Amino acid sequence: MTAETSVSAISVSDTPIRPRRVAFDWENTPVHWIPGDAPSTHLINVLHLLLPAGEKWFVHVYKQALPLITDDKLREDVRGFMGQESVHSYSHAAVLDHLRDQGIDTRGYTKRLDWFFFDFLGDKPLIPMPALEWLKLRLSIIAAVEHFTALLGKWVLDNEELDILGADPMMMDLLRWHGAEEVEHRSVAFDLYQHLGGTWGRYPRRVEGMVFTAPALLGLWQIGASYLMRHDPSIPDRRYTFRDMRRAARQDRVPSYLMLIGAIPRYFKPSYHPEGEASTQKAIDYLATSPAALEAERRAAARRDKLSA
Ligand SMILES: [Fe+2]
Numbered sequence: 001m002t003a004e005t006s007v008s009a010i011s012v013s014d015t016p017i018r019p020r021r022v023a024f025d026w027e028n029t030p031v032h033w034i035p036g037d038a039p040s041t042h043l044i045n046v047l048h049l050l051l052p053a054g055e056k057w058f059v060h061v062y063k064q065a066l067p068l069i070t071d072d073k074l075r076e077d078v079r080g081f082m083g084q085e086s087v088h089s090y091s092h093a094a095v096l097d098h099l100r101d102q103g104i105d106t107r108g109y110t111k112r113l114d115w116f117f118f119d120f121l122g123d124k125p126l127i128p129m130p131a132l133e134w135l136k137l138r139l140s141i142i143a144a145v146e147h148f149t150a151l152l153g154k155w156v157l158d159n160e161e162l163d164i165l166g167a168d169p170m171m172m173d174l175l176r177w178h179g180a181e182e183v184e185h186r187s188v189a190f191d192l193y194q195h196l197g198g199t200w201g202r203y204p205r206r207v208e209g210m211v212f213t214a215p216a217l218l219g220l221w222q223i224g225a226s227y228l229m230r231h232d233p234s235i236p237d238r239r240y241t242f243r244d245m246r247r248a249a250r251q252d253r254v255p256s257y258l259m260l261i262g263a264i265p266r267y268f269k270p271s272y273h274p275e276g277e278a279s280t281q282k283a284i285d286y287l288a289t290s291p292a293a294l295e296a297e298r299r300a301a302a303r304r305d306k307l308s309a
């Protein structure tokens with residue numbers, strides 16, 4: 001396939017990807033929203049640290065890719081993806097204010113993440129290379145990240161253990177609404193990368209993106225969990241250990257590293273496509289019942305009625 005080849009053949013879903021402008025109220029969410037389990041809570045809370053900067057960076061990079069897209073369907077999907085990721089970013093950022101109200105100041109970590117995304121992976125190439133090649137490399141990194149976000153979305157949609165434990169319903173709705181949209185738009189970043197390709201070959205660049213992304217993501221996750229445990233004033237003598245991660249994964253309270261690492265070889269298959277990684281129907285089914293998504297639909301309908309009146 002050439003860079004200009006239409007992707008419509010591999011974009012299975014015909015449902016337009018569009019943002020749902022959700023809102024959450026964190027006032028009644030306890031600090032350890034997985035009851036009695038600070039390490040599992042903070043392992044998942046790392047998402048609130050990583051995603052505001054990470055997803056803002058996706059949108060920043062995609063603004064540069066948008067004018068290069070020659071396929072109308074893909075352009076619309078990318079616009080919808082950007083809208084969804086923007087809402088994800090600010091929705092998770094709002095949780096950071098709630099953590100600060102509970103005495104957990106995350107700025108020491110999030111400032112470093114801002115540097116990581118907007119300086120280290122910013123618009124100036126890490127090593128000398130043409131700006132277009134640097135853009136394509138960053139597109140391959142985003143495609144690799146989206147392989148993991150689709151898996152995380154699938155995990156949280158399938159998980160029953162957190163409900164059995166009585167995890168905070170507002171937090172579960174945030175995670176499942178976001179997870180469902182990750183599943184819904186799981187093919188967009190990959191299709192975009194395939195569409196624009198790379199002059200050094202599309203496949204090697206794809207592999208390069210994953211080789212960078214997998215250790216970076218898993219490392220940032222561990223560092224984030226450790227940071228949150230150290231800065232949680234309600235557990236002053238408790239430190240995060242890798243054993244916490246193993247225990248929480250075994251109990252199905254957090255996604256396991258084995259599941260995530262085990263998914264990497266699939267990404268390396270030349271025939272890989274994200275469509276086979278999760279069920280869009282399952283995502284749509286959740287979004288049809290999500291309190292936040294339903295409320296967003298109601299507000300959007302009210303706005304439309306007002307405009308047409
Ligand atoms: Fe997202």
Ligand SMILES: [Fe+2]
Binds near residue numbers: 085
């Ligand atoms: Fe995403």
